[in-house]
Amino acid sequence: MTLKLYTAPTPDGYKVSIALEEMGLSYAVVAVDLAKGEQKQADFLAINPNGKVPVLVDDGFAIMESGAILLWLAEKSGMLLPTEPQARSLALQWLMFQVGGIGPMMGQANVFHRYWPEKLPAVVTRYQAEGRRLFAALDHRLGEAEFLAGDYGIADIANWCWVRTAKWSGIDTSGLPHLARWSAAIAARPAVVRGLGVPEKSAIKDDNSTPDPRMVERMRTMLGFSRREA
């Protein structure tokens, strides 16, 4: 297979670069500049009408949605997804938990906590509390099993790429020991470290007290807020 990854330094992008690194597959990278709106241009919309990264093109076949890309790669490589029906179902359950829960909630927490022009405390609290509730569900599961589907796999990669940005969303991770153990174990994997460098390291710092103002400005531009409004 000839793989080309269209991506940006974001949680959803990193899911795919980490999976590709874990699988040892070779791939070409196209960095998409989200602040410039490249993801909304006609040539990009031709491979993803939703105008978002990541997109994987495999021998000319374009795949959008990070969860679908992870499944495609796992099925083709025979890696990072169990074949035993119950273990496979667990992997799909926790993968969908991420794409339907963690991703949207943390994404909105970021928008309203970091970038929205007006202060809307009730909205911020709602998304942060929902994020925390989802983290507690992960912690509960990780108290039963080392990884979400038993063995390390695509469900862990998908959830971890968002959980690691908790500080940026303002979500409290204290008192979740199983989540902390799992987070540290995944962070230490060499393929994960390599994947986090594709297409480049994120400007989001682990220490949320020192946000990079240029990155915040770029995100506000992407979301359509002018400097004056912000």
Ligand SMILES: N[C@@H](CCC(=O)N[C@@H](CS)C(=O)NCC(=O)O)C(=O)O
């Ligand atoms: N459900 C999609 C979400 C993808 C997504 O939200 N990508 C963000 C970066 S993490 C993006 O491309 N944002 C640019 C935009 O919305 O214009 C997936 O899992 O692939």
